[in-house]
Structures are given as C-alpha cells and as structure tokens.
Amino acid sequence: MKRIEAVVRPEKLQDVKNALVNIGATGMTLEDVRGFGRQKGQTSTYRGISYTVEFLTKKRLVLVVPDDQLDLILQTVTSAAATGTIGDGKIFVSSVEEAIRIRTGETGEPAL
Ligand SMILES: Nc1ncnc2c1ncn2[C@@H]1O[C@H](COP(=O)(O)OP(=O)(O)OP(=O)(O)O)[C@@H](O)[C@H]1O
Ligand SMILES: [Mg+2]
Structure with a gap:
C-alpha cells in the first residue's frame, strides 16, 4: 500500500x-x-525583491491506495490539479505497512 499526500490549490479541490x-x-x-514552496509564498515581487515568507492556503488530500493503483492515481491528481503556473502544488508518496478496517477487521489492501 502507498500513501499519497497531495497539496493542491483550494480552487482545484x-x-x-x-x-x-x-x-x-x-x-x-x-x-x-498552509505552506510555501520555492517562491516562499510570494505571488508577486516589489522591484524584483521579496523580503517576507508567507504561508499560502492550500488543501491536502491524503489517500492510501493499493500498489497497483498508484500510477493511475498520481497521473489523475497531477492532471486534475494543474494550471501550469507556480503554486500548482506537490505530491508525496510513501509506503504504508498496515491498514485495518475497524468495522470488519479486514487488514491490508482489502481494508482500503
Ligand atoms: N518540500 C516541501 N515539503 C513540504 N511541503 C511542500 C514542499 N514543497 C511544497 N510544499 C507544499 O506544497 C505547496 C505548493 O508548493 P508549490 O506548488 O509552490 O511548490 P514549488 O516547488 O514552489 O513549485 P512551483 O515552482 O510550481 O510553485 C506549498 O505551499 C507547501 O504547502
Ligand atoms: Mg511555488
């Protein structure tokens, strides 16, 4: 199982x-x-120089998915979240050891 953490623009949610x-x-x-990336939260600059770091409002979606769905989900998020301009967001992927569906007691991918 993989954990996908996607930080996206609120208007793309x-x-x-x-x-x-x-x-x-x-x-x-x-x-x-809230967060910032390479532009340190700047959406514009004054005379080309920015002095402050600002946190911008974002949405974070977290999904735990079966291994065989990872690529499709990454492509889907990337495509749906993109505008082509700075601040489109970022996706982080990590491994998940276990999942438990509390009502049924199922574990692993069947629990998802
Ligand atoms: N290295 C990072 N670690 C944790 N969170 C990050 C990281 N980079 C970006 N983020 C989160 O993702 C949000 C969007 O980042 P953003 O899209 O601006 O990344 P970027 O690297 O600056 O790319 P771009 O140049 O396209 O803007 C940030 O506001 C922050 O919440
Ligand atoms: Mg940025």
Whole structure:
C-alpha cells in the first residue's frame, strides 16, 4: 500500500476529488493546510525583491491506495490539479505497512 499526500490549490479541490472518485478511489482525507514552496509564498515581487515568507492556503488530500493503483492515481491528481503556473502544488508518496478496517477487521489492501 502507498500513501499519497497531495497539496493542491483550494480552487482545484473539487476537480481533483471528482477525478479521483471517477477512477474508483475508495476513500480520502482532506485537511486545510498552509505552506510555501520555492517562491516562499510570494505571488508577486516589489522591484524584483521579496523580503517576507508567507504561508499560502492550500488543501491536502491524503489517500492510501493499493500498489497497483498508484500510477493511475498520481497521473489523475497531477492532471486534475494543474494550471501550469507556480503554486500548482506537490505530491508525496510513501509506503504504508498496515491498514485495518475497524468495522470488519479486514487488514491490508482489502481494508482500503
Ligand atoms: N518540500 C516541501 N515539503 C513540504 N511541503 C511542500 C514542499 N514543497 C511544497 N510544499 C507544499 O506544497 C505547496 C505548493 O508548493 P508549490 O506548488 O509552490 O511548490 P514549488 O516547488 O514552489 O513549485 P512551483 O515552482 O510550481 O510553485 C506549498 O505551499 C507547501 O504547502
Ligand atoms: Mg511555488
């Protein structure tokens, strides 16, 4: 199992969610987050120089998915979240050792 953490633009959240549901995602967690990337939160500069670092509002989607769905989900998020301009977001992938579906006691990928 893989954990996908996608930090996306708030205005792209619905597009990303709908695209993920359409390809069969069984669940996800949404968090309101703030952060900055390479531009240090600057959306414009004064005389080309920025002095402050600002946190920008983003949405973070977390999904744990079966290994064989990873590539499709990464492509889907990337495509749905993109505008082609700075601040489109970032995706982090990590390995997950175990999952448990509390109601049924299922474990591993069947629990997802
Ligand atoms: N290295 C990182 N570690 C943790 N979070 C990050 C990292 N890079 C970006 N983020 C998160 O992703 C959000 C969006 O990042 P952003 O898309 O601006 O990345 P970038 O590397 O600056 O790319 P771009 O040049 O396209 O803007 C940030 O506000 C922050 O929340
Ligand atoms: Mg950036």
